[in-house]
Amino acid sequence: MPNLQQLDLSSNAFNGSIPPDLGELPRLAGTLNLSHNHFSGVVPPELGRLAATVTLDLRFNNLSGAIPQTGSLASQGPTAFLNNPGLCGYPLQVPCRAVPPPTESPTPPATTTPLPSTASSDRHQPIRTGLIALISVADAAGVALVGVILVYMYWKVKDRKGHRDGGGDDSSKSGLCRCMLWQHGGSDSSDASSGDGDGEGKYSGGEGELVAMDRGFRVELDELLRSSAYVLGKGGKGIVYKVVVANGTTPVAVRRLGGGGGGGADRCKEFAAEARAVGRVRHPNVVRLRAYYWSADEKLVVTDFVGNGNLTTALRGRPGQTVLSWSARLKIAKGAARGLAYLHESSPRRFVHGEVKPSNILLDADFTAHVADFGLARLLAVAGCAPDGPPSTGGAGLLGGAIPYVKPPAPGTGPDRFGAGGGYRAPEARAPGAKPTQKWDVFSFGVVLLELLTGRGPAADHASPSTSASFSAPVSGSTATDRSGSGEHGGGAVPEVVRWVRRGFEEDVRPLAEMVDPALLRGPALPKKEVVAAFHVALQCTESDPELRPRMKAVADSLEKIG
The missing domain is CATH 3.30.200.20 (Phosphorylase Kinase; domain 1)
Known part of the structure; x- marks a missing residue:
């Protein structure tokens, strides 16, 4: 079992204590699911030796005692320990002093008071009968009071629900x-x-x-x-x-x-x-x-649940996967553009997404695009659960459910190595204190569209060996520098793929075949007019001046005319 990465033992009616040896699984990195069993005793502190990426699920057992605050156990949320009658301590809101030990409940001491004599019993019989009657009346009154309280609470909750x-x-x-x-x-x-x-x-x-x-x-x-x-x-x-x-x-x-x-x-x-x-x-x-x-x-x-992964994995994340055809890529681009155009123009608040990137474009079995993760940053901010790491949109993104998502690549190795999708952001987004706008989304979508066309991410290290030199070369003294460099509207360098493609078109320094994803060239003949039209849409979206970029609705309409 040293190579075990996930372990699911849920709903097996296991009993006894949790084996401490489970904390000695060196490769475990996903889920340790022991829920819906009959485990008893304490939570073994050895489980804290598991990697911090392990998600524990100990729900619906009979565990008791304080939850150990060691290692990865300290980073688990309360959900991992629900429905264990005797557990206490963080992260549950059950102080351990409030939970009596399950096996040490003292029994009331037996009374040694001698029985009264018969004469004494007869003398106090009326008092005892009256006391019993009084207790009965008090019990009845107590039951009635509890009933009144329950009815009051019911209507109070219903009234509060109605107001809300x-x-x-x-x-x-x-x-x-x-x-x-x-x-x-x-x-x-x-x-x-x-x-x-x-x-x-x-x-x-x-x-x-x-x-x-x-x-x-x-x-x-x-x-x-x-x-x-x-x-x-x-x-x-x-x-x-x-x-x-x-x-x-x-x-x-x-x-x-x-x-x-x-x-x-x-x-x-x-x-x-x-x-x-x-x-x-x-x-x-x-x-x-x-x-x-x-x-x-x-x-x-x-x-x-959108079950076919995201655009990042569809383009480069699965070894041996089928290459996305031109028709599939065009369909994905059209769908994502329609979704963003709806958010900008027709949604209740005319939302700004703020983090348009391939990992936030989910795909179903038919390769229909679903824009995800819009509004999540705002919900996190309101809930007081700020995400780890640098903020992605200054707290102004407005949800789109980046659920589900495929686990991203390791830091520094994938297209998001700039952090929080920085490689897809508009140049003006890098200015301190800048707030997201719809034109940010247009620029980010343009970078995503270029990635669909070229197969390359925004960073220079995604270029193929034959083109990496020209792909990352600085542009100077050209139109491309003025329109996609860090100028008055830039606020920072634009993604290299934008500079590379713009220079190829505006200076005619390389043929179209060198810019298109080589994987597409190995398939059926490409409709050149459609590919060129899509490139032009992407270049319009990635203008350095936000005022020169089209609205997302115009982008969607332009893509609909292709193919």
């Missing part, structure tokens, strides 16, 4: 499921702390809600927790799972934004408003947000 749903025009169309996140080891929701009723207190006791964007999505939180999950990726923007629900027929993608940020009524309302705005975005070329979950310790977003 009444804030938007489409609120009546969305399904709202009141749920409790089982942070207290599977305890009933009534055991959770209800807070003090104001501000942070309302959301600090583990109470949460799974909100569906429309009535067609009918999934409860417990169904998500019980379903088998496959980790698609783990990074600065949270862990992404593929979850199959509805009797194993409906796959969805679930991104755990993180357990930080706390709760708070104001923050919850702002998060809900952002999610509702994103949920109203419905277009065949945009990944659709289906639901979101909010609590003090967990924030989740649920989207449709």
